[in-house]
Amino acid sequence: xxxxxxxxxxxxxxxxxxxxxxxxxxxxxxxxxxxxxxxxxxxxxxxxxxxxxxxxxxxxxxxxxxxxxxxxxxxxxxxxxxxxxxxxxxxxxxxxxxxxxxxxxxxxxxxxxxxxxxxxxxxxxxxxxxxxxxxxxxxxxxxxxxxxxxxxxxxxxxxxxxxxxxxxxxxxxxxxxxxxxxxxxxxxxxxxxxxxxxxxxxxxxxxxxxxxxxxxxxxxxxxxxxxxxxxxxxxxxxxxxxxxxx
Amino acid sequence: xxxxxxxxxxxxxxxxxxxxxxxxxxxxxxxxxxxxxxxxxxxxxxxxxxxxxxxxxxxxxxxxxxxxxxxxxxxxxxxxxxxxxxxxxxxxxxxxxxxxxxxxxxxxxxxxxxxxxxxxxxxxxxxxxxxxxxxxxxxxxxxxxxxxxxxxxxxxxxxxxxxxxxxxxxxxxxxxxxxxxxxxxxxxxxxxxxxxxxxxxxxxxxxxxxxxxxxxxxxxxxxxxxxxxxxxxxxxxxxxxx
Amino acid sequence: xxxxxxxxxxxxxxxxxxxxxxxxxxxxxxxxxxxxxxxxxxxxxxxxxxxxxxxxxxxxxxxxxxxxxxxxxxxxxxxxxxxxxxxxxxxxxxxxxxxxxxxxxxxxxxxxxxxxxxxxxxxxxxxxxxxxxxxxxxxxxxxxxxxxxxxxxxxxxxxxxxxxxxxxxxxxxxxxxxxxxxxxxxxxxxxxxxxxxxxxxxxxxxxxxxxxxxxxxxxxxxxxxxxxxxxxxxxxxxxxxxxxxxxxxxxxxxxxxxxxxxxxxxxxxxxx
Numbered sequence: 001x002x003x004x005x006x007x008x009x010x011x012x013x014x015x016x017x018x019x020x021x022x023x024x025x026x027x028x029x030x031x032x033x034x035x036x037x038x039x040x041x042x043x044x045x046x047x048x049x050x051x052x053x054x055x056x057x058x059x060x061x062x063x064x065x066x067x068x069x070x071x072x073x074x075x076x077x078x079x080x081x082x083x084x085x086x087x088x089x090x091x092x093x094x095x096x097x098x099x100x101x102x103x104x105x106x107x108x109x110x111x112x113x114x115x116x117x118x119x120x121x122x123x124x125x126x127x128x129x130x131x132x133x134x135x136x137x138x139x140x141x142x143x144x145x146x147x148x149x150x151x152x153x154x155x156x157x158x159x160x161x162x163x164x165x166x167x168x169x170x171x172x173x174x175x176x177x178x179x180x181x182x183x184x185x186x187x188x189x190x191x192x193x194x195x196x197x198x199x200x201x202x203x204x205x206x207x208x209x210x211x212x213x214x215x216x217x218x219x220x221x222x223x224x225x226x227x228x229x230x231x232x233x234x235x236x237x238x239x240x241x242x243x244x245x246x
Numbered sequence: 247x248x249x250x251x252x253x254x255x256x257x258x259x260x261x262x263x264x265x266x267x268x269x270x271x272x273x274x275x276x277x278x279x280x281x282x283x284x285x286x287x288x289x290x291x292x293x294x295x296x297x298x299x300x301x302x303x304x305x306x307x308x309x310x311x312x313x314x315x316x317x318x319x320x321x322x323x324x325x326x327x328x329x330x331x332x333x334x335x336x337x338x339x340x341x342x343x344x345x346x347x348x349x350x351x352x353x354x355x356x357x358x359x360x361x362x363x364x365x366x367x368x369x370x371x372x373x374x375x376x377x378x379x380x381x382x383x384x385x386x387x388x389x390x391x392x393x394x395x396x397x398x399x400x401x402x403x404x405x406x407x408x409x410x411x412x413x414x415x416x417x418x419x420x421x422x423x424x425x426x427x428x429x430x431x432x433x434x435x436x437x438x439x440x441x442x443x444x445x446x447x448x449x450x451x452x453x454x455x456x457x458x459x460x461x462x463x464x465x466x467x468x469x470x471x472x473x474x475x476x477x478x479x480x481x482x483x484x485x486x487x488x
Numbered sequence: 489x490x491x492x493x494x495x496x497x498x499x500x501x502x503x504x505x506x507x508x509x510x511x512x513x514x515x516x517x518x519x520x521x522x523x524x525x526x527x528x529x530x531x532x533x534x535x536x537x538x539x540x541x542x543x544x545x546x547x548x549x550x551x552x553x554x555x556x557x558x559x560x561x562x563x564x565x566x567x568x569x570x571x572x573x574x575x576x577x578x579x580x581x582x583x584x585x586x587x588x589x590x591x592x593x594x595x596x597x598x599x600x601x602x603x604x605x606x607x608x609x610x611x612x613x614x615x616x617x618x619x620x621x622x623x624x625x626x627x628x629x630x631x632x633x634x635x636x637x638x639x640x641x642x643x644x645x646x647x648x649x650x651x652x653x654x655x656x657x658x659x660x661x662x663x664x665x666x667x668x669x670x671x672x673x674x675x676x677x678x679x680x681x682x683x684x685x686x687x688x689x690x691x692x693x694x695x696x697x698x699x700x701x702x703x704x705x706x707x708x709x710x711x712x713x714x715x716x717x718x719x720x721x722x723x724x725x726x727x728x729x730x731x732x733x734x735x736x737x738x739x740x741x742x743x744x745x746x747x748x749x750x751x752x753x754x755x756x757x758x759x760x
Contacts, residue, residue: 081388091379095402095478105387137481297493312740313733314698324725423599447609459597
C-alpha cells in the first residue's frame with residue numbers, strides 16, 4: 001500500500017453548471033507539509049474541504065488514510081477523526097467553555113473519560129499558551145486566542161492529518177504571528193498537514209511542497225525554494241508579484 | 247346584569263372557577279409539553295437534508311397551521327370516538343382526573359398539533375440562524391448527526407428562539423379556551439356556566455380574565471427561570487452572559 | 489443524493505408542484521380510507537349544501553363570503569385603530585403611551601372567544617346605559633367590534649415593531665432638512681415603516697381569517713357555523729368537516745404564500 005495519507009485522482013467537482021474542481025490529481029505523503037495557494041475562487045478551499053467530505057466530489061477517486069471516501073460503506077465519522085480541520089472563522093462552540101470546546105470531541109466521540117480528557121486539554125492549552133482561559137467562553141477571547149483554541153480542539157482528537165483552511169485570513173494583523181507560531185511548532189511533530197493560506201513566509205519556513213491553484217486546476221507543484229524563485233507558469237508569477245508587494 | 251355589581255356570586259360559585267382553572271391548567275401543561283416535543287421534531291425535520299423528510303415535515307406544518315384550531319377540534323371530536331380507538335386514553339384520563347375523556351383528548355390533540363406547527367417554525371428559524379460553521383466544526387470532530395444536533399445545534403437554537411417559543415406557550419393557554427365549544431369544562435366554559443346560573447356574566451368574565459392573566463404571568467415567570475437555569479449560556483466580550 | 493433531487497426540482501418547478509399535488513392527494517385519501525372508509529362525499533357535495541356553506545341562507549349574507557367580508561371589515565378597522573395604538577405606545581408621551589400599553593397588553597392576554605362573548609353580552613347593556621333606550625346588537629356587529637378590539641392590539645405591536653426597526657438615520661436626516669416632528673413622521677417615517685410591516689400585516693390577516701371561525705359561539709352564520717348547521721341537519725361530520733378543513737387550508741395557505749412573495753419583494757426594496 002502506498003504511503004500516501006491523501007490521494008486524489010482525477011477529481012471533478014461541479015456546483016450545478018459551475019466546474020469548481022477540474023481534474024485534480026494530488027497526493028500527500030505521511031508527515032508531509034503542503035501549502036496550497038492561489039487567487040481567490042481558485043478552488044483551494046473547495047479541494048481541501050473535499051478531503052474530509054465537507055464537500056462532495058462529482059467524480060474521481062479520493063482515498064484518505066486508506067479509506068475510500070467514494071465507498072458507501074466507509075464510516076465518514078471515523079475518517080474525520082483522523083483528519084482534523086481548522087477553519088478561517090474558528091467555529092468554536094459559543095455555548096461551551098474553552099475547556100469544554102476542547103474536551104467535547106474526545107469525550108463524546110472517542111469515549112475518553114472526562115478526567116483524562118480534561119488533563120489532555122489543559123496540556124494542549126499550555127502548548128498553545130493560553131491555559132488561564134480554560135473556563136472562559138469563546139466570545140470573551142480575541143480572534144488569535146480563539147484560533148489557538150481551535151487548533152487545540154483539533155489536536156485533542158489526535159488526528160494524523162490536519163487541514164487548515166485559511167487559518168489567519170480572518171485575524172487582525174497583530175494576532176497572525178501567535179497563530180503561525182503554533183502552526184510552526186506543529187510542523188516539527190509528525191502530522192501530515194495541508195494548509196490553504198496566503199502567508200508565504202510560513203510556507204517558505206516549514207512547507208515541504210507548495211501547490212498553486214487557479215480556476216479550479218492545479219497549475220504548479222514545487223518545493224518552496226523553486227516556487228518562489230522560479231515559478232514555472234505565468235499565472236504563478238503574477239500571483240507571487242501581487243502577494244509579495246503587499 | 248343590573249347597575250349594581252354583585253361580586254359575591256364569585257364566592258358562592260368559586261368551586262366552578264377552581265375546577266375550570268384546573269382543567270385549563272391540565273390542557274395547558276400537557277399541551278405545552280407535547281407541542282414542544284413534536285414541534286422540535288418537526289422543526290429538525292424541516293431543516294433535514296433529506297428531500298422527503300423535510301417535505302413531509304412541511305406538509306405537517308402547513309396543514310395544521312392553516313386549518314383553524316376550532317375546526318381541528320370539531321373534526322376530531324365529531325368524527326371519531328377517541329376512547330373506542332385508543333382504549334388506553336380512558337386509563338390515562340382517569341389518572342389525571344378528567345371525566346369526559348373524548349372531549350378532553352380531542353381538544354388536547356388539536357391544541358398540540360396546532361401549536362406544534364408554530365414551535366416547529368420557531369425552531370427551524372433558530373437552527374437556520376446558526377452559522378454553517380457550527381455543523382462543520384462538529385462534523386470535523388467526528389460527531390454524527392444526532393451528536394451534533396444534541397450537543398451543538400439544538401441547544402444554541404433553543405436559546406436563540408426561546409422568547410418566541412414562550413410566546414407560543416402563552417398562545418396555547420389562550421387557545422385552550424376553544425375547548426369549551428366541544429364541552430370541556432375549562433375556565434371560559436365556567437364563565438358561561440356562572441352567567442347562566444346567576445346572570446352575573448360581567449363579574450364572572452372579570453374573574454376569569456384575571457385568572458387567565460395570572461396563568462400567563464406565572465408561565466412567563468417559570469419560563470424565564472428555565473431560560474436562566476436550564477438553557478445554555480452564551481457569553482460575549484464584555485463578559486455579559488445571556 | 490438529496491442535492492441532486494433538490495436541484496432537479498428547482499429546475500422543474502412544474503414537476504415539483506405535480507409531485508406535491510400527487511403526494512397530498514395520496515395522503516388525504518389514505519387517511520380517509522384508514523380512518524373512515526364509509527365516507528360518502530357525494531352526498532355532501534350537493535349544489536344546495538355547497539351554496540349554503542359558501543354563500544349562506546337565501547336572501548341573507550353568510551357562508552364563506554361572509555367570512556371574507558367580516559375579515560376585511562375587521563382588518564380595516566383594526567388597522568386604523570391598531571396603528572393609532574401602536575404609534576401611541578411607541579411614542580414617549582406618557583399620557584397616550586400608558587393607556588395604549590394597558591389596552592394592548594389586556595387584549596393580547598385575553599382569549600379571543602372571551603372577548604367575543606364579552607362584547608356580545610356587554611354591548612346591549614352598555615348601549616342601554618348610554619342611550620337609555622333598550623338596544624340590541626346583532627351578532628355580526630358584536631363580532632366586528634370584538635375582532636377590532638383584539639386584532640388592533642396585535643396590529644399595534646406590529647406597528648410598534650415596524651417603527652422600532654427604522655434606522656435612526658432616517659429621523660436625523662429629516663431633522664437636518666428642517667422638518668418638524670409631524671412632517672418627519674408622516675412624510676418620511678410612516679411610508680417606509682409600513683412597507684416593512686406588509687409581510688407581518690398580511691400574516692395577521694391570515695390569522696384573522698382563521699379566527700372568524702370563532703364567531704360560531706355567538707351564532708354568526710359564516711363558513712364554519714354554516715358547516716356545523718349543515719352537520720346538525722345531515723350528521724355527516726367527517727365529510728363536512730374535512731371539506732371545511734380543506735377549504736380553509738386552501739384559502740389560508742394561498743394567502744400566506746402571497747405574504748411570502750410580498751416579503752421577498754419588500755426585502756429587495758429595503759436592500760436596494
